[in-house]
Amino acid sequence: MSAIVSPVREPLITGSKTYHQITEDICAPTEKTPNLSWVIAFGAAVTLMAFGVFCILWTIWFGIGTWNLNRTIGWGWDITNFVWWIGIGHAGTLISAILLIFRQKWRTGVNRAAEAMTIFAVLCAALFPGIHVGRIWLVFYFFPVPNTRGPLWVNFNSPLLWDLFAISTYFTVSLLFWYMGLIPDFATIRDRASGLRKKVYSLLSFGWVGSAKHWQRFESMALILAGLATPLVLSVHTIVSFDFATSVIPGWHTTIFPPYFVAGAIFSGFAMVLTLMIITRKVLGLEDYITISHIESMNKVILVTGSMVGVAYITELFIAWYSGYVYEQFAFLNRAFGVYWWAYFAMMACNVLSPQIFWIKKMRRNIFVTFLMSIFVNIGMWFERFVIIATTLARDYLPSSWSYYTPTWVEIGIFIGTIGIFFTLYLIFTRVAPVVAIAEVKSVLKYGGDQYIDVNRKHYEEVIEHEVKKQSKQAVEA
């Protein structure tokens, strides 16, 4: 009864699950009272978030002067954090859209949580453009809306405005894609619940009943949304890189930025997915759905994108030298050996050297190493953005205006606060929604369930054995 499965493929779902068992396993965390470790984690996340909100209010009340930015270094931790979070927000849509188009079935184990992570990361990112302008009440003018100051419009030629459109579109489309996938799973929870829970999940599930025609439209839409989201996800970080690349600052105006930023975004996004998934699968007991082979697949992506980023760093250095343009050459010498040399070396070590450990299969399949690496990559990618932004600005054309920058407690507090916001939202998500896409996992059970793979392997071995016997018999007869 099983579908055709390659006998050499590793199972995607272990533990000989039945459809009902999948429902039970994945719905369980939403139906139980949270345990103590969840409560502690949630308390910690909310505390960080509260401190972040306090620092944001402090900034709004007293102004941007509470940050250590100066005339030379106009972008510091704010835009670093913004680009970092946006980068992290790239993995979810990459997993759910690009891997859907490439028919990578392993994505079904991780796409739901990765998409949730994307949405929360983009929310954290979107905070920074709002507050870094200093006068948040003027953010209204970001948007091309008719206003009372005569027909005063935004500058449609500016990459900063393109960025606003890219990020709001990305957020909206990711949210729609995510919620659409959640509807059948909310219906599953609804039909297991009673009382108030049933009412809430009835609202959330939009009255989904699983009709064949609905499923057909659902799949058709998922594929087209994936097709739209694929260029979208690539466009978002391309446009973020335009914020720098369309300027005339040496070290920023390089044509390599778009692909290099996109690779870096995928790199950091997968690292954050791994950080979260390694904890989530353990705490919620989902090891049968997010297996070592899922982790290995993601580690391969980390290795590829990490190496791409490494090539980009070296290309930048080479082009700076090859251009023969002294300001460009200085910018890169300064990046590596200037005042912020430590940030450059942290970036190189974390992003380029450390992922090379994943050439070894044993390391790719080691949970502890993977977890440690995912943290390294997150740190390294934060430093990459810091290096690009602060180091470049610190040494501009006029030596008289050279400067140095260290953040104040307010800037650090806002960054920590966004981590708090991110984890608060993620922890809530793990309690109210299925962390693994139930319907999607069921649809790959006969393709990737270990019991079906074993059956196929046995059948395959029997066929081979039969063929060998037949051939040797023919040989003897001849």
Next chain:
Amino acid sequence: MAIMENKQILFGLYDDEQVLMDAVKEARSEHLDILDVYTPFPVHGLDPILGLAESRLHIVGFLFGCVGALTAFLGMTWIFTDEWPMIIGGKPYWAVPAFIPITFEITVLFASIGMVVVFYAVNGLSPRTHTEVLHPRITDDKFAIAFDTSHATEDEFNQLKSFFERSGAEVHIKE
């Protein structure tokens, strides 16, 4: 294909999608009028057997995308050439390459939102919809074929019942 009120529905529950597909095939060959088939996840290969026409949502997406592209491009063109012409960075008023990124983003935005809204509308799904599932296990691990038996004669009813028994389903009736 929504389930109306005051209807009697006869449905059979199957345990496996392959058994379901065989049963649907048989029902079609016996010319039984299937009301709907309900599954916990999308079953590939079911649509042609059931005789469902291909979804036209992609056309909707394309049309909304066109509207988005035109809105963004013509909007920016109007604002920067007619409403309030402004010279920025020595570029011409009508700086086409600079309009491309926003045009792309709005195209994707319109196509996605339009398609999702139409999806919910044609399926009759909304937070206010409270359609009862025929059986709580349909969203879990059971596959159902449903027949509308509100106006069925006794003979027709028995024919359907015997079809379910032959194909290995667990028969239920929902009033």
